[in-house]
Every structure is written in structure tokens, then in C-alpha cells.
Amino acid sequence: MKTSEIEGQIKSLKKQEAEKINEVRTLANSDQSDVADVQAGMKEVEELRSQLANAKKELETVQRAKELLDDEAKTEEKKESEDMKISPNQEQETAEVRDFITYLKTGEKRDNGMTTVDAGVVIPKEILNVQKVPTDNRNLASLVNRVMVSSGMGTLPILQKNTARLTTAEERAENPEITKAILKNVDYKALTYRGALPLSMEMIQDAPNLKELLNTYVQEAKELTEQYQIGQVLQTATPVKAGSADELKTAYNTGLANYNRQWVVTESFYNAIDLLKDANGRYLLQDSISSATGKSLFGANVTVVSDDVLGGGAKGFVGDPKAFVLEALRSDVSVEWDHNENYEHILAVALRADFKPADTNAGKFVSFGETGK
Template structure:
């Protein structure tokens, strides 16, 4: 390909790139846009930039070849010349915009080899991850995918309708009307990125997979705490004795799929209680996330600060799927190379809203054991 042809194609690609950058910039600043659409646009910009880089390298190689002396051309012909398109630099405007799209902010500090000195010493050892609470409340609530950033969802309340008797061939009695409640939502964007130096990734190949899991867990914990905030809005019930707990469980929650979501402090307090026959209240259950059941209902344990503060013996009892609505607009995880800084970036983004739906479906218990 002649240099003139390359330059013509370069001009066309650069114009296409400028148009696409303007389009994606507008999309990235629009509150109603979808993160997935922005991500797709970023990929298209990356592809255009790569095409431009490749052509610039070809143009440079042709120019250099034309300037070689006969002796130099002979020497060059005897070796395999490899061209790395990644060596070219992006324009300042494109580079900065791409960084904004991918991180949402200016990069101040990332994870460097120095930061990770304790984890990755000079002699690479197996990396041990600090245990993270992987029990995610999003598995037990009503997660609904929505197609817009804001709107209203109809929620069917607890059914109390009954059929009535009727004479033969008489007109059918009307069933009590269904009780629908509209729940308004507005998806908020939760996002974060973790920059890793390429030196770290190269020196500890399993680190990227490890930290990818870490980033995903950060997203799951975001859901965990947001759902906890909704559960705390349930009808407050104080409990000081075992009988108080039984009453809270037994009354007002008929026809709901009851379960317990409890803090570690609540679990510990109840785990020490016994009934009148000296048997512990918590019983083994293979169907429960914690392996325990309370009054026949499964028990799911969360950190104290999900439902309160450290040391709080708090619990939600009822049907979390009926009580909590999680409206999901988008849920994406991405990773990319940032060649300018020789780093790899892991990122997640969640657009969602968390709302109480059927507020009769649960109670929020504060427990203080009686003397």
C-alpha cells in the first residue's frame, strides 16, 4: 500500500473516531444511558484506535524503508522485522477521554508493586486471600431486570381473597379485587475500578484472577448493604425473651415464606438459648445457608453492620423476597489494559435501586436477652 493510500485511510478513520468519541462522551454523561451501551462504544473506540495505530506503524515502516541505503536494505531483508502496534501513542484527548469512561475519575493512586510488597515478596509465594462474607442477600430478594433508568413496578400484595358458595347456574360471585402496589424506582450507578501494575500481573499470574474475584465481591457487598438498609425499615419489634421471639415469628406472617436474616451477634445470643427441656433453640438444617434453623425456619447470617452496628443483635423475620424489590438496570464487569501506564484495570458497575415492596411481609427484631 502506498503512503498516499495509507494517509487517505488514516484521515477517514480519524474522522470516524472523532464522531464516535463525541457520541460516547454524550452517552457517558447522560443519566438515563445504559452502562452496557457506553462499554460497547468504548470497545468500538478501542478498535478504531488500533486500526489507526496499525496504519501509522505501516506508514512509518514504509518511510523508513524508503530512506534506507542499499546496504541497510540488504541487512534489514535478512532479519524478521516485527512491528508492535502497541508502541504508538494515543492522542491526549482520546487517552484522557478513554480514561474517564473507564474509571469515572482521574487516576490518583493505584495498586503498585510497592503497595503489594507484603503480598508479593521477591520470591513469589502462594497468595492467601482474606476470607470475605460471600453470603449475598440478593439471592433471597426479588431481583427484577428493568429496561429504563426510572419507572414504576406493580407489586401484588398478600392474597386474602376467598371464594363463596353459589346456587346452581347463579351468577358467579366476584372475587375480592387484587391489591396492587406501585413501587417507584430510580436506578443509581454504583461503580469502582482497581488498577494493577503490569509488573504485579506478570510476577504473580494468579493475582489477576484473585483480584477479579475481589472486585466482584465488592459489588456483591454493595448489594448486601443496600438490601440491609431496606430490611431495617420493616415493622420494629423489641424482644427480650424466647417467648418474644416465638410471638414475632408466629403472628402476622401466615402464608409468607418465613425465614430469618440475622446478625452475627443475634445468632450468637440465640445460639446460647435453650427451651424448657434444655434443648438449644437453634436446630441443624441442611436446607439453611447457615446449617441452622430457628422455629423451623432457615437462618441466614450477615455481618452486624449490615443490619446495624457492631454488637447489635438484630434480625429480620419474614419473607425477604416479598419484602425487598431490587430493580436492576444493568450489571457489568470489565477489564482492560491501560498501555500508557503499563497497567491493567478491573472494574464493575451496577445500576440498581432497592425498595421495600410488601411491607407486611416481615418484622425487624432488636433482641436483648432477659435476665
């Protein structure tokens, strides 16, 4: 096949992909559309992308074949390759990273190896893994149920806590509870969260450690986005007011026995309970080697977040965050060049995800210092 024919095929597939994406977006934004139609459209988009990727690989193969070295050079290249033990996958990953770095420095998108989404470019996994950012124990994303999804919107089945017990054959005939389903369908629609990184094209062109620099900023932006969105979901739990240590105990002791209970509290909440003592003069907060804060409350681990993550004030979630919160993650982190108010090229980052309450019986949202329920 001629190079021009493959290039024509790639151009046609790109056009079809763009048209289909616009069509699916229109369906997703329409109140009259059906989820099944959107899902079918997304499958067509994925199929077009698969065909496009295959066509690009074919073009790369043909181009490489046209640039074959003479026998002596090929022998030397083969020897060097064997010494370095570079696999085909590693070569492809290196090409992807190389094209991505070129995009960052010039704004030029290349067709070979680079993954694009909308107007942006997906960051290669090699770059995101270059620098392992230490896991922050206060990061709520580590506490919830994160699920990778293949479409922008849909439904996920969530297994809720089972309350039905096993019975004898005679009892089962009279026990309708045993037949009740414990699956709950949670609808999601991936939203695009965007933000600007404080990096200009000029800064990136001169940066000696570009991969590490980009990785650090992207990880921080992603974690902060998840932190505040998860905090919004936790605030939807059943509200409880507690004005004393006894009322805190009641909130913890009742209705949550079937769950893996823990506390997610604001700094103000933590400070308030850190001053509380029981009737014997002992502080309510006890030492715990398994807790991020080194403390436990009524035997459950305590995670402390900024006040504004949970709406401000002495607020806290008690229950099982993993059962309560579902994070539907649609795509990897992508970046694109944008203009700021000074008409400078700045790097923007985007994350597609949705955050939903799953098992709403799995927690309570406590306002400490307030009386009444």
C-alpha cells in the same frame, strides 16, 4: 466503503453518544424532569451504542479484508481453524478479552470489541467466569429478588401476596376486595457504587494469573457491596422488640403466614438465641440440613451475618427476603484506572444498582433483648 469514512462515522457517533449521555444525566439529576423523558433519552443512548457497535464491526471487517493472506496461507489457516473448531463468536470473545487485558496492562483503550461505560471498561464475561467463586450461603444477594434493568431509572411492578379469595358469582357482586390490584410499582434509580482494588498497574503487568486475580477481587467487592446495601433495606422492616423466647415466637407466628419465612440475624442475635431453652430444657435452635448455619428457629432457616450488616447488636429480620427486597441491577461490573494519594495508578471497580423495599408486609425487624413493641 473506505476505512476513513467508517472511522469518521465512528467518531461522529461517539460524539453524539457523549452529548446524549450528558443530556440524560442532566435530566436524571433534575427534580423538574419527567421519568418518561429520561427513559426516552436512555433509548436514544442505547440506539447510538448499537449503531456504534455496528460501525466498529464494519471497520474490523474492512481491516481484515485488507490483510487477507495468500491462498496457501488461507488454506492452512482454514485447516487449523477446523481442527480447533473455533466459532466466530469465540474469536470475537477472544479479541474482546485480548483488548481488555491490554487495557489493564497499558491503560490504552481500543475500539475493537471492548465495551466501555462512562470512563471505565466493562469486564468481559469470559473473565468473570474463569474462576467460579464458591457461593457463600451467607451472601444475602442469593436471598433477594434481583432484576436486570435496561435504564438508569424507572419503575418496576412487584406482585404482592394475594389476600383476595375466589367467590361465587353472587358473592362477587358484593365483594369489592376481589377487584383490588395486587401489583405495587417500585421506583428505582441506579446508583454507582465505586471502590478501589489493591492492584497497581505494575502489579498487573507482572501478574501470571491476571484473569483469576481480577475475578476474585471483583467478586468479593461486588458481594460485599450487595451484602451491606441489602442489610440497609432489611432494617426498614416493621420494628419489633422481643425480650423473651415467647415474644420471638409471637413475632414469627403473627402476620407472616402467607410468606416463605426465614431468619436473617446478626452474630450477636444468633449467640443470644443459641443459649435459649424451652420449658422442657431443649434448645430453641434445632438442627436443619437445609439451613446455611445447620440450624433452624421455630422451623425456619437461619442465615447469620456480621453485626454491622444489620446495624449492630442482637438484630434480626424475620420474613421473606425475596419478597421484601428488590435489587435493580443496571450494568455489569466495570473497571478503570485511577490515581491514589501517592499518584499511583490503581484499579477502581464500579457497579450500578439500586436496592429498594418491595413488599413491605413481607417481614419484621426484630431487636432481641428489648421489651415492648
